[in-house]
Amino acid sequence: MTTNTTKLLPIWQDETSGIVKVIDQRKLPHDFVVLELNSVDDIIMAIREMVVRGAPLIGQTAAYGVYIAALACTSNRDFDEDGFTSNCNRIKAARPTAVNLAWAVDRVATRVRGEHNSAAKVAIAQKEAVAIARYEADNCRKIGEHGLTLIAEIARRKSGEPVNILTHCNAGWLACGEYGTATAPIYLAAENGIDVHVWVDETRPLNQGSRLTAWELGRSGVPHTVITDNAGGHLMQHGRVDLVIVGTDRTTYTGDVANKIGTYLKALAAHDNGVPFYVALPSTTFDWTLRDGAREIPIEERDADEVRMVQGLKGGKTLSVMVPPAESPAGNYAFDVTPARLVTGFITERGICKATEADILKLFPEKTSAPS
Ligand code: MRU
Numbered sequence: 001m002t003t004n005t006t007k008l009l010p011i012w013q014d015e016t017s018g019i020v021k022v023i024d025q026r027k028l029p030h031d032f033v034v035l036e037l038n039s040v041d042d043i044i045m046a047i048r049e050m051v052v053r054g055a056p057l058i059g060q061t062a063a064y065g066v067y068i069a070a071l072a073c074t075s076n077r078d079f080d081e082d083g084f085t086s087n088c089n090r091i092k093a094a095r096p097t098a099v100n101l102a103w104a105v106d107r108v109a110t111r112v113r114g115e116h117n118s119a120a121k122v123a124i125a126q127k128e129a130v131a132i133a134r135y136e137a138d139n140c141r142k143i144g145e146h147g148l149t150l151i152a153e154i155a156r157r158k159s160g161e162p163v164n165i166l167t168h169c170n171a172g173w174l175a176c177g178e179y180g181t182a183t184a185p186i187y188l189a190a191e192n193g194i195d196v197h198v199w200v201d202e203t204r205p206l207n208q209g210s211r212l213t214a215w216e217l218g219r220s221g222v223p224h225t226v227i228t229d230n231a232g233g234h235l236m237q238h239g240r241v242d243l244v245i246v247g248t249d250r251t252t253y254t255g256d257v258a259n260k261i262g263t264y265l266k267a268l269a270a271h272d273n274g275v276p277f278y279v280a281l282p283s284t285t286f287d288w289t290l291r292d293g294a295r296e297i298p299i300e301e302r303d304a305d306e307v308r309m310v311q312g313l314k315g316g317k318t319l320s321v322m323v324p325p326a327e328s329p330a331g332n333y334a335f336d337v338t339p340a341r342l343v344t345g346f347i348t349e350r351g352i353c354k355a356t357e358a359d360i361l362k363l364f365p366e367k368t369s370a371p372s
Contacts, residue, residue, distance in 0.1 A: 009056050010174050011064065011133065013126075024051050025174060029215035035153040036063075039055050040087045047094035047101070050206065054175020055249045055285050056136045059100030063132045066108035067125035073118060083216030086113070096298040097258055097335050099250040100288045104132055129180045129234045129363075137178035139282035142349035147185025147245065147280060148192065150352070153244050155194045162223070163189070164242045166199040168230055169260035169278065170212035171247025181280040182247040183216065185347065190222050198224040199235060201350055205306045205332060229262050233269035244270050244277045245347070251279065251286050253367065255291025255340030261333055267342040280347040280353075286360070288367050293337040304330040 018072045024033040026049065035051055037043050043065035046052050052061045066088055073082035074128035080086075088109045092102050108128040115121045153164045171182035179187045189196045198217055203209035210226045217224040227235070230259050236240050244266060250258040257263070270277040290296045307330040311320045324330065353359040361368050 004148045008020070009133075010052065010054075010177060011060050011063070013130070020068065022052050022061065023174070025053060025212060025320070026051055026175075029211050030059070030318050037064070037068070040065055040072065040091065043068060043091060044094045047091075052206070054170060055098035055100040056139075056176040056181070056282060057174070058095060058098045059104035059284060060129070060133045060136060060177065062091050062094075062101050063104040063108045063129040064249060066105055066112065067122070068130045070125040071079060072119070075118075079112070079121060084105075085109075092198045095300060097249045097300045100284050103263055103284050105349050107132065112289075130163075133177060136176055136282060136284065139284070139349040140173070140176050140178040140180055140184050143181055143282065143347050144179045144184030144188040144279050145354050146349075147278070147347040148188045149196055150243065150278065150347070151185055151189040151196065152192070155189075158242070160195060162195040162197045164197050164199060164235075164240055164264065165234070166201070166241045166244045166267055167213060168201040168209065168229075168244075168263050169203045169244045170208040170216070172213055172216040173245065174212050174216060176282075180216075180247075181282065182245045183213070184280065185245060186217075187220060190220070195250070196222065199228050199232070199241060200223060200224050201232060201262065201266070202226055203262065204229055207311075208260065232266050233273075235271040236269050236275050239297075241275050242272075244275060245280055246278075248279050248281045249298050250290075250293075250337060251281055251300070252290040252293045252297070252340075253286055253288050253360055254291050254293075254357045255343060255346070255360060256290075256297070257338040257340070257343060257355075258293060258297045258299070258335050259338065261336050264336040264338045264342075267338040269343050276344040277342060278345050278347055278352075279343055282349055283364060286364070286367075294339065297335075297337055299336070300334040302332040302334050304332050307332045 020037045024035045027033045048226045069087040073079040088105050111124045111128050112121045147157040172180035201209045202211045248257045248259045267277050307321045340355040350363045353363045
């Protein structure tokens with residue numbers, strides 16, 4: 001993403017040292033810190049502690065993790081003597097919900113196993129990690145081009161009045177690379193001179209909306225307003241939301257969508273108010289093995305302190321403060337599942353489709369072997 005003349009990526013490999021570097025998203029928006037990831041443990045920490053987050057970026061980081069795991073191996077023929085497979089499995093277990101994690105690890109590890117000496121294994125791992133990052137960036141751009149048609153149509157209907165789009169969490173370039181997924185149609189609309197305004201759900205508990213999406217949109221000059229997580233229904237009731245676009249961490253081939261906690265409630269409110277509710281995703285976020293999202297998608301439960309504590313800036317310093325009584329227990333369900341019947345459609349790199357098994361498989365016919 002080009003913002004304020006600086007081309008930023010959420011993950012990259014240093015051209016001279018080869019070291020994998022990431023933006024530490026825990027520190028945004030008030031501090032901009034770059035972290036080096038030098039070991040498999042660093043990769044796992046970065047994914048688990050949400051230095052990096054968002055399904056496509058978790059996949060890209062995991063792919064570099066497999067490259068780092070390969071680099072650490074010295075046995076020429078059998079990488080498993082050096083723990084290659086167990087390291088890949090450890091990376092896969094870093095977080096449970098985003099399906100891109102296992103997809104990326106398996107894709108890179110399979111290519112590594114197909115090579116016969118250490119140098120070739122390391123080289124193919126690096127090539128695949130770079131290819132995955134490029135592939136996701138390309139997917140984002142295509143999602144943007146397809147999603148732009150929806151926004152352009154609403155702008156036409158409103159005779160150029162601003163198109164109000166609500167989004168939840170951060171499915172922007174920080175979470176994906178390039179234009180992001182949910183934000184890609186928005187960035188392209190802005191680039192094409194369409195008047196857009198974004199309602200940014202703050203997205204408790206970690207505030208990926210108010211910290212990350214607001215920061216991204218602000219740097220790109222896209223008009224936006226941060227709102228509380230509970231404001232969306234009210235705004236929809238009063239005709240102030242034309243379209244909802246969210247991302248997803250895992251979507252079944254039948255159209256059920258796991259996304260950041262609170263997404264389901266937005267979908268219910270959108271349904272009740274006749275507001276179109278779209279989910280933007282690359283094909284790497286479809287789970288081609290799961291049928292019933294609510295029963296089968298693993299929902300991460302994170303540390304309760306993420307709910308109890310709130311982080312913010314005071315007197316130039318980032319502080320963390322406790323909100324509820326110190327003795328009150330808290331629950332931290334990180335994702336929920338929006339059933340396909342509440343989803344108007346999917347914006348994918350291959351086009352827009354309805355949230356039905358038949359329509360999804362029409363766009364991705366090579367997946368028709370999905371179990372029924
Ligand atoms: O817990 P996170 O921040 O990794 O959550 C993932 C997300 O960023 C969102 O759920 C997002 O909307 C989908 S991933 C592009």
